[in-house]
Structures are given as C-alpha cells and as structure tokens.
Amino acid sequence: MPIGTRNILRDGGLLPIPQYYNETADDFQASHGRNGALFVQLRGLAAKEPFNGASNTVQVFSEPMYGFVIINDGASELTFTINNDTFTVKEGEVFEEFFEPFKQVTIVASAPFRAYGKG
Known part of the structure; x- marks a missing residue:
C-alpha cells in the first residue's frame, strides 16, 4: 500500500x-x-533571547541553547555557523533545527533577519 x-x-x-x-x-x-x-x-524547549539585524552578527547567548530559529526577511541569502557547521538560508526562508549545546551563533548577512535560540 x-x-x-x-x-x-x-x-x-x-x-x-x-x-x-x-x-x-x-x-x-x-x-x-x-x-x-x-x-x-x-521539542518542548522555549524560545529565548530573540535578536535581529541586517548585517554580520555574532550572538553570544547567556546560557547553552539546543535549538535555533532564523527568519530571513531580506532579498538575499544569509549564512550562519553553529558548532563549526555553516548553513545557508535563502531569501524568505525560515530555518529551525536542534543542535548539540551551543552558546554562540555567527551570522553573515547583508539584509534583515530575525532569530532566537531555544533552550
């Protein structure tokens, strides 16, 4: 079937x-x-420490995060790196995933985005 x-x-x-x-x-x-x-x-983790920007950003969280969400509001793709892994988010896309614990995310962007950790 x-x-x-x-x-x-x-x-x-x-x-x-x-x-x-x-x-x-x-x-x-x-x-x-x-x-x-x-x-x-x-999956029951809460959204924490929201931030936004429109340029390269290094976000250091106050506690370990286990998930990350980023919304690309711009007209060009952006990349972000967590735990030495780099991901691309196309224009208009939303990325959400769980990771091994992390306290920092590095975003390379030239257009608006919104993001938050999950911990």
Missing part, C-alpha cells in the same frame, strides 16, 4: 513523534535511539 494511505504516529498530546516509514511492514514505525529520544526531549 502507498505511504500516503498510512497515518503518522502521534504521542498522547497528538504531536508527531520521531518515525520512519517501513516499506516491509507497510506502516510508520517509531524511531528509537539517541536522535529520536533527543527530539522528544527537546
């Missing part, structure tokens, strides 16, 4: 849980292990 005919798995609060589609079983199955458990643990 095609994947589109199966419902995704949800927790008691009806939120999706980490999962994958198992073609052999023809159904979604819960992801177990470090990454799946980490996601369940982190």
Whole structure:
C-alpha cells in the first residue's frame, strides 16, 4: 500500500513523534535511539533571547541553547555557523533545527533577519 494511505504516529498530546516509514511492514514505525529520544526531549524547549539585524552578527547567548530559529526577511541569502557547521538560508526562508549545546551563533548577512535560540 502507498505511504500516503498510512497515518503518522502521534504521542498522547497528538504531536508527531520521531518515525520512519517501513516499506516491509507497510506502516510508520517509531524511531528509537539517541536522535529520536533527543527530539522528544527537546521539542518542548522555549524560545529565548530573540535578536535581529541586517548585517554580520555574532550572538553570544547567556546560557547553552539546543535549538535555533532564523527568519530571513531580506532579498538575499544569509549564512550562519553553529558548532563549526555553516548553513545557508535563502531569501524568505525560515530555518529551525536542534543542535548539540551551543552558546554562540555567527551570522553573515547583508539584509534583515530575525532569530532566537531555544533552550
């Protein structure tokens, strides 16, 4: 049966849980292990220390963050670096992801953006 005919798995609060589609079983199955458990643990983190800008910025957070959100409001792409990994965010895009703990993000931008940590 095609994947589109199966419902995704949800927790008691009806939120999706980490999962994958198992073609052999023809159904979604819960992801177990470090990454799946980490996601369940982190998705309840609160937005903290919002900031914005329109040029190169180094944001140092007052406590370790585990997630990061950035909205590119400009007409050109921007990049940001967390834990030595650099990501590109195209114009008009929103980026949201969890990371190993970090206290600093470096943003290279020439157009407006909004951002915040999740901790």
